[in-house]
Amino acid sequence: MNADSELQRWRAQWQADTHVPAGLRERVKRDSRRMRLMLYTELIITAIAGSLGTVWAMASEQPAMRILAFWVWASLLIAWIFRFMNDKGNWSGAAPDTEAFLHLSLRRCKANLRAVKFGFILYFAQLAIVSTCVYWELKRQSPTDLWAYLTLTRSLVVWFCAALFLLWIVWYARKQKAELNYLLEVQRDWEKYADEWETPAPESKKRWKLTALLSSLIRDHISSLSQLEDLDWRVRRKKKIWKT
Amino acid sequence: MTKDMPGSLIEQRFDQLLLREGPALMRLAGAYTNTSSDREDLFQEIALAIWQALPNFRGESSERTFLFRIAHNRSLAYLTNRRSLRIKPDEEERAPDPRLDPEQELLQEQERQDLLRAVRRLPVSYRQVITLALEGLSYGEMAEVLAVSETNVGTRLNRARQMLRSLMENKI
Numbered sequence: 432m433n434a435d436s437e438l439q440r441w442r443a444q445w446q447a448d449t450h451v452p453a454g455l456r457e458r459v460k461r462d463s464r465r466m467r468l469m470l471y472t473e474l475i476i477t478a479i480a481g482s483l484g485t486v487w488a489m490a491s492e493q494p495a496m497r498i499l500a501f502w503v504w505a506s507l508l509i510a511w512i513f514r515f516m517n518d519k520g521n522w523s524g525a526a527p528d529t530e531a532f533l534h535l536s537l538r539r540c541k542a543n544l545r546a547v548k549f550g551f552i553l554y555f556a557q558l559a560i561v562s563t564c565v566y567w568e569l570k571r572q573s574p575t576d577l578w579a580y581l582t583l584t585r586s587l588v589v590w591f592c593a594a595l596f597l598l599w600i601v602w603y604a605r606k607q608k609a610e611l612n613y614l615l616e617v618q619r620d621w622e623k624y625a626d627e628w629e630t631p632a633p634e635s636k637k638r639w640k641l642t643a644l645l646s647s648l649i650r651d652h653i654s655s656l657s658q659l660e661d662l663d664w665r666v667r668r669k670k671k672i673w674k675t
Numbered sequence: 676m677t678k679d680m681p682g683s684l685i686e687q688r689f690d691q692l693l694l695r696e697g698p699a700l701m702r703l704a705g706a707y708t709n710t711s712s713d714r715e716d717l718f719q720e721i722a723l724a725i726w727q728a729l730p731n732f733r734g735e736s737s738e739r740t741f742l743f744r745i746a747h748n749r750s751l752a753y754l755t756n757r758r759s760l761r762i763k764p765d766e767e768e769r770a771p772d773p774r775l776d777p778e779q780e781l782l783q784e785q786e787r788q789d790l791l792r793a794v795r796r797l798p799v800s801y802r803q804v805i806t807l808a809l810e811g812l813s814y815g816e817m818a819e820v821l822a823v824s825e826t827n828v829g830t831r832l833n834r835a836r837q838m839l840r841s842l843m844e845n846k847i
Contacts, residue, residue, distance in 0.1 A: 438808065438836065444787045445809040448705070451697040452715050456690060459719065459726045529803065529821065532748045536755060614755050620798050 477507050493571065499564040506557055513549050517542045533618050540611045547604045551597075558593055562586075685729055692729075692742060693722065699810045700746050706794045706806050707750040721749045740819040743812070747803055747820065754799070793842035801835035808832055 481504055488500030569575045580586060693700075704717040724745050732741055794805060807817045814825045821828065 437840070441790055441839075442809050442811060444783070444790050445702060446698075446811075447783065447787055448702055449698040451693075451701050452718065455693060455697075455719065455722055456686065459689075459722045462719070462723045463726060529747060529751060529800070531822075532751060536752060540755075610755050617751070617754065617799060621800055623798075 477511070481507055491568065493568055495564045495567040495571070499561060502557075502560050502564070506553060510553060514546075517545055517549070529621065533614065533621060537611070537614050537618065540607060540614055543607045544604065544611065547600055547607065551600050554596060554600075555593075558589070562589070689726055689729055692725065692738060696739065696742050700742065702810070703743070703746050703806050704750065705791060706802055707754055709795070717750060717753045720753060721746045724749045736819055737816070739812070740816050743807060743810075743816075743820045751799065789843060793839050796842055797835060797838060800831065801838060804828060804831045805835040805839060808835075 484500040484503030488496040566575070566577070566580050569580060581590075700721055701714070701718050704714045704721060708714045708717050725742060728741075728745055732738070736744075794802060794809075797805060803821060804817060807820060812820070814828050817828045817832075818825045823831075
């Protein structure tokens, strides 16, 4: 069969499916609103946590509560600074091509894994400091046994939430690791097949080796750093292709 | 071009684009998913990404290549989440074509399913180029979507077709 008629036949079979789900625009608008809401939620949580800490500290006027309010604001600041630093360069919504998109996805996935570790440390540091401050304040008001404090109903609620958070963080970290592994797999697959048309045929390998040798000789005479880096990259890429 | 467009105009533009390219994007989603519900999920994600990107579209490329680029990136992200690999593939439901007799319809549906299954088994880089070719994009358009040269598109398409043919012949 002629190659073009084969493609035409496939095309006709492929395009025979014309199904499109209904009510798409409304669903898209709803998803868009949900995403915006999630973004605002972070800001609202910051404002509520910070304000509550401050109000409590002002009402109590005790050193422990002032330390607590200071810590709440400090931890919020640390969290936001970490967030901006961790997500630096990952804000771009779109990538010009698949390779760039893969790199962006890998960076985002690694950033998420860092965020998981950071979230775990910050949450439990927060828990330790807040619990200590509250215990200090309660003890100041009336002698309180540590065990009695730890088994108070509200304390038990906090431990239960902490356990839930821990479970969620373990699940999320596992999910991110699985995504990272899959992304690396896709990247390997992508490089393997995307490089195929650039792979020299076995008989022309010598010519490529010679080119690489010449490149390394010429490199000594090139002053521009960017050109040098580019050449370096090309040679490394060719070596990688030969190995595979 | 679309920048600074009022919301209602963007909505109108979005509707027009989806009306024109919706079936193609839905077919593309089918190449990256195994079940019809996953396919609809992915299609919705693609539509959401288009909705968000549309206000920033400055007409530097054609609308069609802009849409396909977004769709391919979203599909790749979807594959990463591995949602498509969770459930075993099912047979997609399709309304029968009244113009065809049942036997012919069944045969055509079988061929379409074989093609879809073969496309799903291609490596990502080949799947991208073959889905674009099956949608009838020119080499220039495909090169623009994939950000590679037309020569590369030609080579890749050729290899993708060889692999697809072999998968179809072996009935996967």
